[in-house]
């Protein structure tokens with residue numbers, strides 16, 4: 001299995017620290033609002049990575065944090081006149097609902113920064129004791145980047161360039177820094193903000209230290225994969241490496257994986273451009289399985305463009321798979337017992353080949369785009385070879401293969417097939433209404449849409465009947 005490692009900028013063969021096990025840490029969201037679709041991409045992508053490892057029989061320990069102390073959370077709490085804790089608790093709950101609707105598995109542990117302060121105090125003290133951190137006059141603790149010779153190895157930046165770049169930027173309140181590229185581990189409290197006692201000052205942690213501490217606590221000093229969005233490479237992940245490797249005296253993560261950005265209509269998503277969507281907003285229009293399927297239609301390291309047209313295309317593609325599974329389910333119920341022979345035997349051979357194609361795509365740095373095409377080829381095979389005359393074993397085998405691969409992608413096929421029935425009924429009712437209104441163009445359009453989904457209508461004296469083709 002090959003993984004593109006940001007550290008080496010190369011695809012490398014995956015070799016776990018312990019055979020049969022994968023220790024994986026994925027940076028989670030800062031919980032001050034409903035998550036947006038940009039947040040959803042790493043959740044879906046790395047959940048799929050996890051599912052593939054599990055499919056291959058690995059025991060995966062998957063840790064993903066919630067950052068629940070941060071300027072944005074505090075700002076929101078002040079605006080609402082409530083505690084920061086109230087804000088973060090609310091949005092952790094909402095985030096979990098969205099993750100469930102996107103079929104993102106619950107992590108082995110979902111730690112929260114505010115629950116891990118004592119571990120942070122310990123790691124910061126270790127860094128001070130071994131000369132990698134220092135305390136400024138106002139009690140702020142900084143990491144001394146010049147003490148870590150490998151600083152910049154992940155983002156492929158050179159410390160001297162970084163230092164000269166930083167010299168331009170003067171941050172108020174950070175005058176106690178020895179060097180502009182040093183970063184905060186602990187900072188003094190401000191009026192009205194949550195704080196914790198520490199040997200240096202009453203205050204709160206910087207952002208980066210939490211992931212080093214939580215990763216160590218739940219997965220150990222060394223892990224296999226550390227992942228997140230590419231915007232986290234610098235400074236967040238670079239700083240995590242510095243903290244963890246200087247505190248633990250050994251290398252941190254073997255593989256660093258980063259997903260590319262999500263654009264909206266070919267532009268960067270931003271509130272000011274009015275092209276900002278929360279996952280919740282998308283859920284009002286689509287089943288979130290469609291969003292998941294859309295996210296997996298591109299390779300995770302390629303920028304992905306979100307648009308209404310592409311979402312519609314994903315919806316249609318997903319419907320094609322779900323309709324096929326529904327059809328196989330119906331055939332299974334009525335098929336006669338018997339072994340697959342002749343053409344069906346050849347069909348089974350073809351299905352096995354497509355399954356290997358799916359696996360080869362996933363093992364080439366999780367190329368879900370190619371994996372999805374293998375599933376479409378299976379659907380095509382099933383649609384063209386399975387019918388009322390098929391042997392039960394053939395139908396069952398095709399259905400099991402499609403479902404097994406969909407499960408790796410996190411796509412639920414059976415439940416969705418039931419929901420689909422409801423969708424069909426709804427569309428038929430809309431077509432009946434259109435006919436009543438003598439809007440025959442609309443009625444025909446709906447019939448055409450149903451046909452695209454593999455649904456054939458039959459107008460009978462008892463009313464409209466429909467079947468899958």
Ligand SMILES: [Zn+2]
Nearest residue numbers: 027028211236
């Ligand atoms: Zn992190």
